[in-house]
Amino acid sequence: MPHCYQSIVVNAPVDKVWDTIKNFHDMSWAARAIEKCEAVGEKSGTEAGAKRILNNAFHETLLECNDQEHRVRYSIDDGPSPVSSAEVTHYIGNLHLIPVTLNNSTLVEWGSNWESVSEDAAEFCHQIYVALLRELAQQLDTN
Template sequence: MPKVYNSIIVPAPIEQVWSRIRDFHDFSWAPSVITSCEKVGDGDGRSVGARRRLNGALLDTLIAYSAIDRRIMYSLDEGPSPLSSREIRDYVGNLHLLPITTDDTTFAEWSGMWESENTDAVEYMNGVYRSLLADLAAGFGAKR
C-alpha cells in the first residue's frame, strides 16, 4: 500500500488556519497548485458526500469532516495518470491540523494512502502535498 506524508509549521493560531481550509470547496489558499475548484453536486463544503473537481481533472469526495479534530478526509475518485482509477484504488487523503501551544502556531499534516501494484503516484503526490502546505503557510507570512 503506497503512502505519502508531509507536514509544515504554519505561523498562525490553529483557529485562523482552520478557518482558511475548512471549506472542502475552497482552495483559494493554494494558488500555486489549484487553479480551479468546482463544486460537484449539492453537498456543501462541510458535509460528508460533498464532491469537488480540482483543476478540471481530479474528482474528490469528502468522506470525513471534523471541526473539533480539525480534520478533513477525502477519497480521490478519478484523476489523470498516475492517479487514474486504472492505476490506483481506494485513495484516502487526510488533512489534519494540530495546535503548537508553546508559540500559538499550527502543525499541519497531509497524508495519503491507496492500493496499487506500483508506486508511480508517490513522488507526484509528495510534490503536490508539499506545494499545498507551502501555499498554506505562505498565506500566513511564511517564506516559500
C-alpha cells in the first residue's frame, strides 16, 4: 500500500497549533499553497462528514477531528492526477500533533496511505505535505 509521511517541529504550544489546523474549512494558515478552500454542505469544519474542495481540485471529506488526541483524519475523494479517483482509492490522510513538553513546541506529523497500481501519488503528496508543513511552521513560529 503506497504511503507518504512528513513531520516538522513547530515552535508553538500544541494548543495553539491545534487551534490553527483543526477547522477543516479553514486553510488560511497555508495561503501560499491553498488559494481556495470551499466548504461544501452544512457540516461545520470540525464535524465528521464535513466536505471541502481545495484549489478547485481536491475533493475531501473529514473523517475525524479529535480534540483529545489532536488528530484530523480525512479522505481524498477525487483530485487531479495522480490522486484522481480513477488512479487512487481509499486515500486516508492523517494529521497528528504531539506536544514536545521540554520546550513547549509541537511535533506535527502528516501521513497518508491509499491503494493504487502506481507509486506516482507518493512524490506528489510528499511535495504538498512539505510545503504545507513549512507554511504552518512559519505562521506559528514563536521564536
